[in-house]
Amino acid sequence: MAAAAKIDPMHQFQIAPIGSDSLVASPFQFTNSSLWMLIVFAAIMAFMWGGTKRQLVPGRWQAAVEGLTGFLDNITRQNIGAEGRKYLPWVFTAFVFILFANWIGAMPFGIVPGAHPFTVTSQFSVTGVMSIISFLIVLVVGFWKHGLHFFSLFVPKDTPFVLKLLIAPIEFVSFMVRPFSLGLRPFVAMFAGHILLEVFGNFVVQGLNAGSVMGYGISALCFVFVIGVNALELLVGGIQAYVFALLTALYINDAVNLH
Amino acid sequence: MDLASAQVIGAGLAAIGVGAAAAGVGSVFGNFLQGALRNPAAADGQQGRLFIGFAAAELLGLMAFAVAMIILYAR
Numbered sequence: 001m002a003a004a005a006k007i008d009p010m011h012q013f014q015i016a017p018i019g020s021d022s023l024v025a026s027p028f029q030f031t032n033s034s035l036w037m038l039i040v041f042a043a044i045m046a047f048m049w050g051g052t053k054r055q056l057v058p059g060r061w062q063a064a065v066e067g068l069t070g071f072l073d074n075i076t077r078q079n080i081g082a083e084g085r086k087y088l089p090w091v092f093t094a095f096v097f098i099l100f101a102n103w104i105g106a107m108p109f110g111i112v113p114g115a116h117p118f119t120v121t122s123q124f125s126v127t128g129v130m131s132i133i134s135f136l137i138v139l140v141v142g143f144w145k146h147g148l149h150f151f152s153l154f155v156p157k158d159t160p161f162v163l164k165l166l167i168a169p170i171e172f173v174s175f176m177v178r179p180f181s182l183g184l185r186p187f188v189a190m191f192a193g194h195i196l197l198e199v200f201g202n203f204v205v206q207g208l209n210a211g212s213v214m215g216y217g218i219s220a221l222c223f224v225f226v227i228g229v230n231a232l233e234l235l236v237g238g239i240q241a242y243v244f245a246l247l248t249a250l251y252i253n254d255a256v257n258l259h
Numbered sequence: 260m261d262l263a264s265a266q267v268i269g270a271g272l273a274a275i276g277v278g279a280a281a282a283g284v285g286s287v288f289g290n291f292l293q294g295a296l297r298n299p300a301a302a303d304g305q306q307g308r309l310f311i312g313f314a315a316a317e318l319l320g321l322m323a324f325a326v327a328m329i330i331l332y333a334r
Contacts (some may be wrong), residue, residue: 010332022330078307181318186322191328246307 009198012192013122033126036118040100047100048131068096072245079249080256090137093243094130098186103125103238105190106230122190124183131183134248138178142255155257182247188238193233200226267328273327280320287312 017029033045049067058066070091105119120126142150151238154171155164200222207219291309295302 075307085330124297181317184325185314185321188325192324239313243310246310247314250311 007199007202009195009202011196012116012118012198015123019228032116032118033120033123036104037101037120040097040104040120043104044096044100050150061070075249076077076247079246080253083256084249084253086182087137087249090133091248091252094134095241096246098127098130098244099238099241102186102190102241103234105194106233106237108230119190119194121186122194124187127185128183130244131179134182134251135179137144138251138255141252142258146254146258150255150258153254178251182251186244187259189236193236196229197226197233200229203235265302266333270327270331273323273330276323276326277320278322280316283316283319284313 009056014030015033017031018035048065051062053062055062069092072095073085073088076091077089078084080087101120105117107117109115109117135138148154154168154175156171159167165210167242203222204219204226207222209215209218278332287309290313291305294305
């Protein structure tokens, strides 16, 4: 049996500049992350462009785009109320970007020789910045609308004074953890899923290389498993985008309506 | 015990939390399904809450995973 090569599941998350050798030379470089972000952007543009031709009778494509916008409009309206419309642009942007980045990252572009697909949302710097934007919107809207009264967010109404002393710090901590948890969720979901795919994809190759009947059997099993996990990955990508949009809408609701 | 084996054992122990989160997520969806089958008319309106509960339960599992990764790759 051939010695199995060491599995390196972290390699796929490495950011490497395109056209030069190292990241050291300059902080401003065109990396594979930037390239795939542009690809995601182009895909979103193509999708929206094809569906916003204002046909009187919507075709399939326009129906898809209208379904998407209607879905997000529903999220903002149900969670924030009549004012939710104002915050639809950011919720829509975050949802569509995370969804497209997750799904494009899960596509099997690797079968093209030389192509190195990269999942943009598998970097905490990307999802973290998105969650910080959500958090800043909450802060700005909250202080703009309510002034210093915004701090009453930490103190539930009609609570005994002793309990207020206890609850206020807890609420404050849970409020400050929000940007962290919001960005961690889509990042780790993609990160963990892609590690799993990489490891079991390696098992397929190593089983074939082993050359024994058991090796082929394990390869076949792992191949079926990888297909299943890929399907799960698409589901998780959609759910994470939905959860990000939903939680953003909920947090903005806190700032707008001060529960 | 050298550091490398301690790291691997620690990462494995931290990964137990992912299984606990699996139980949590299963409980969220299972209980939702129970309620939804009893009153299907009200189920659609509660989907937002379903996913909030799912997100809260899942986050803790993801944190366990993040801790496992930090332990495993810490130098």
